[in-house]
Amino acid sequence: MSDHSTGHDVATVDTVGDPIADPGLHEHQPRPTDVDERAERRAERQIAALFGISALFALLFVVSYFVFKVGHRPTIIGGYGASTVALGVTLGMALLLIGIAAIQWARKLMSDVEIVEMRHPARSSDEDREIALTSFKQGVDDSGIARRPLIRNSMLGALAMLGLPAIVVLRDLGPLPGNKLAHTVWTKGMRLVNDVAGTPIKPEDVEIGQLINAEPGVFFEEKDGKPIYEGTPLQQAKAKAAIIIVRMKPGDITPSKGRENWGVEGILSFSKICTHVGCPISLWEQQTHHLLCPCHQSTFDLADNGKVIFGPAARALPQLPIMVDSEGYLVAQSDFPEPVGPSYWERG
Amino acid sequence: MRLLSARLSAKRRSPLAGLVVLLMGLLVTGGLYAVLSPATASTSEADQSTVAKGRALFLVGCASCHGKNGEGIVTKRGTQYGPPLAGVGAAAVDFQVGTGRMPMARPGVQAQRKKVVYSPEEISQLAAYVASLGPGPSIPSKSEYDPTGASNAAVVRGGQFFKTNCTACHNFAASGGALPGGKFAPSLKGVTNKHIYEAMLTGPQQMPVFSDGVVKPEEKRDIIAYLNKVESDPSYGGASLGALGPVSEGLTAWLVGIGACVGFAVWIASSSVRSKKGIKA
Numbered sequence: 001m002s003d004h005s006t007g008h009d010v011a012t013v014d015t016v017g018d019p020i021a022d023p024g025l026h027e028h029q030p031r032p033t034d035v036d037e038r039a040e041r042r043a044e045r046q047i048a049a050l051f052g053i054s055a056l057f058a059l060l061f062v063v064s065y066f067v068f069k070v071g072h073r074p075t076i077i078g079g080y081g082a083s084t085v086a087l088g089v090t091l092g093m094a095l096l097l098i099g100i101a102a103i104q105w106a107r108k109l110m111s112d113v114e115i116v117e118m119r120h121p122a123r124s125s126d127e128d129r130e131i132a133l134t135s136f137k138q139g140v141d142d143s144g145i146a147r148r149p150l151i152r153n154s155m156l157g158a159l160a161m162l163g164l165p166a167i168v169v170l171r172d173l174g175p176l177p178g179n180k181l182a183h184t185v186w187t188k189g190m191r192l193v194n195d196v197a198g199t200p201i202k203p204e205d206v207e208i209g210q211l212i213n214a215e216p217g218v219f220f221e222e223k224d225g226k227p228i229y230e231g232t233p234l235q236q237a238k239a240k241a242a243i244i245i246v247r248m249k250p251g252d253i254t255p256s257k258g259r260e261n262w263g264v265e266g267i268l269s270f271s272k273i274c275t276h277v278g279c280p281i282s283l284w285e286q287q288t289h290h291l292l293c294p295c296h297q298s299t300f301d302l303a304d305n306g307k308v309i310f311g312p313a314a315r316a317l318p319q320l321p322i323m324v325d326s327e328g329y330l331v332a333q334s335d336f337p338e339p340v341g342p343s344y345w346e347r348g
Numbered sequence: 349m350r351l352l353s354a355r356l357s358a359k360r361r362s363p364l365a366g367l368v369v370l371l372m373g374l375l376v377t378g379g380l381y382a383v384l385s386p387a388t389a390s391t392s393e394a395d396q397s398t399v400a401k402g403r404a405l406f407l408v409g410c411a412s413c414h415g416k417n418g419e420g421i422v423t424k425r426g427t428q429y430g431p432p433l434a435g436v437g438a439a440a441v442d443f444q445v446g447t448g449r450m451p452m453a454r455p456g457v458q459a460q461r462k463k464v465v466y467s468p469e470e471i472s473q474l475a476a477y478v479a480s481l482g483p484g485p486s487i488p489s490k491s492e493y494d495p496t497g498a499s500n501a502a503v504v505r506g507g508q509f510f511k512t513n514c515t516a517c518h519n520f521a522a523s524g525g526a527l528p529g530g531k532f533a534p535s536l537k538g539v540t541n542k543h544i545y546e547a548m549l550t551g552p553q554q555m556p557v558f559s560d561g562v563v564k565p566e567e568k569r570d571i572i573a574y575l576n577k578v579e580s581d582p583s584y585g586g587a588s589l590g591a592l593g594p595v596s597e598g599l600t601a602w603l604v605g606i607g608a609c610v611g612f613a614v615w616i617a618s619s620s621v622r623s624k625k626g627i628k629a
Contacts (some may be wrong), residue, residue, distance in 0.1 A: 029623070034623065036623070080582060084585050195513075199562070201561075202561065209551045282516040283517050292527065
């Protein structure tokens with residue numbers, strides 16, 4: 001209670017008129033370890049043992065680091081990679097036991113006398129505020145910033161010029177993409193080929209209810225013994241040009257005006273890039289004709305021109321018009337008639 | 349030897365020579381055919397009885413939904429009560445009945461894998477009957493789906509095909525995933541190689557078809573080789589929590605991890621045991 005009363009000297013919090021009297025702190029009672037020497041010793045041993053076991057786990061960590069093999073032929077125990085599990089468990093236990101020992105130490109042996117610290121008002125005293133303002137004014141006078149416009153102006157100019165390096169460096173984030181977002185590598189007559197294998201596709205190979213993850217044929221073509229696309233340019237082109245081919249019963253498809261001849265006997269091709277934020281989508285339910293994006297559950301109806309029927313996507317899935325070439329393989333009629341992938345600034 | 353050929357050439361112009369050569373040719377061809385031809389080719393009578401037995405089973409177990417001749421039954425709302433079965437092929441029957449999905453216990457959004465009701469022989473009879481309704485994919489042979497002895501390169505290639513075509517629904521570790529409206533892509537763990545092959549070939553329920561013309565049989569086998577490898581691989585990183593990704597891992601972090609932290613906070617803040625004895629001297 002003494003702490004409580006001393007606190008009143010500095011505090012300005014007014015407790016007069018409080019409808020319920022401040023009960024104060026309950027009477028302090030000692031713990032067994034405060035009064036019983038045997039209990040105190042026992043707690044001491046307990047805490048020391050916890051620290052000891054922690055040290056043991058740290059040693060075990062080092063041992064398992066050297067004993068268990070990693071890499072091509074790792075040590076396997078009980079179906080688990082021994083090294084990862086052992087390192088995790090030993091290091092985790094070592095840290096956990098230090099924490100447990102520290103809590104136990106604080107609860108059993110460290111002083112547990114209640115201390116009260118009173119709350120103070122946040123506003124400084126008028127005196128302190130006066131002193132602060134005076135010293136600030138004095139600083140302004142001493143520097144002479146008001147009397148020496150040449151220095152002031154040159155300083156402001158120097159600070160302003162610091163913006164210039166930043167602008168020059170930020171230029172490297174460019175150049176602007178131009179119309180790259182609006183086009184893909186698809187051109188008239190380019191074959192649709194199966195992804196990974198690069199096999200061209202004939203309509204008679206595609207069954208009703210079939211899904212094909214496909215790419216433009218140019219990704220598998222070579223020129224002078226070298227692939228036309230490889231490395232980063234390949235990945236960038238692939239990120240825009242990837243498609244899926246599906247076949248439905250022709251009677252189930254309701255093409256919108258102008259799209260009547262975009263498919264081949266119920267075979268339609270759509271962009272594989274979701275119009276929401278560009279995840280690759282190929283969760284196609286063959287019976288409902290719905291295509292689901294696994295990222296945010298946007299759902300497109302491929303029998304109805306790729307219309308959005310659920311989820312955050314704002315645009316229908318772009319359709320690639322396809323036809324059959326003279327050798328009977330599926331080819332593109334043109335590039336996508338609209339930009340693929342997520343919306344962007346200039347497109348609105 | 350020379351004497352023999354001399355004699356033979358002497359008789360070559362005999363009027364019977366042509367006949368003898370023709371007979372010999374026929375004998376050799378016939379004999380070779382008998383030895384090399386597939387056994388099923390000459391068992392049409394047995395086939396007929398298998399189909400008849402299959403039809404008997406079909407009428408009892410399947411016809412209430414699929415119609416007496418497998419023509420399907422349309423509900424009043426225009427949806428399928430049981431789809432028509434002409435052209436689904438023996439492979440579809442072997443998959444649906446062989447994994448216990450058919451017969452369905454009750455109508456629902458999706459037929460689920462459960463205890464197999466029919467014996468292997470009955471399944472082959474049912475398959476023979478449904479296959480007789482219209483041409484469709486037949487049950488694959490062991491050499492088509494058995495990836496035993498697949499090279500590392502084949503497993504890697506199968507992995508590429510799997511990641512391109514299958515992971516969207518079946519998850520990166522083939523442990524399945526959710527689809528809209530209470531449907532789901534099942535886990536591929538513990539599914540036999542034959543059934544995986546048949547599922548790709550026939551596209552059961554919402555699963556799309558991956559026909560042999562596009563995903564070649566050897567590519568399908570590579571996918572199976574990859575799946576077998578994934579299933580037999582130990583979990584190098586410790587408990588995989590079902591390899592379901594952020595769902596099970598997030599749940600564990602929130603419940604077990606944060607739960608433990610809350611437990612420790614309660615322990616730190618709780619008041620400890622007090623003694624009634626007087627203060628130490």
